[in-house]
Amino acid sequence: MSLDDTLLDTAAAWKREGRKVAIATVVETWGSSPRPAGSVLLVDDRGHMLGSVSGGCIEGAVVKEAQAVMAGAPPKLLEFGVSNEQAWEVGLACGGRVRVYVEAVR
DSSP states (O other), rough: OOOOOHHHHHHHHHHHHHEEEEEEEEEEEEOOSSOOOOOOEEEEEEEEEOOSSSSSSSHHHHHHHHHHHHOOOOOOEEEOOOOHHHHHHOOOOTTEEEEEEEEEEE
């Protein structure tokens, strides 16, 4: 899912409700990856999520970092990638590399 008005509207609505919100954006891919650059995942402090930055294989780690930035940690650039031989073992079946930028919504 790319960053569009629906995601921005949702992030703004969550903020108006007093929630903390983080946004994770795929900023770069190399080789095969489950989602293209520009894909977005919104996370709030109540555990709600909207969008996707992967086929599910890295989203747990991304959500953990989103929780940290909502708690005051600085934005972070995450990189996930494995060789084709290791891909199935760790759940990144694509065997590519994905960079995801995670930041709090202010």
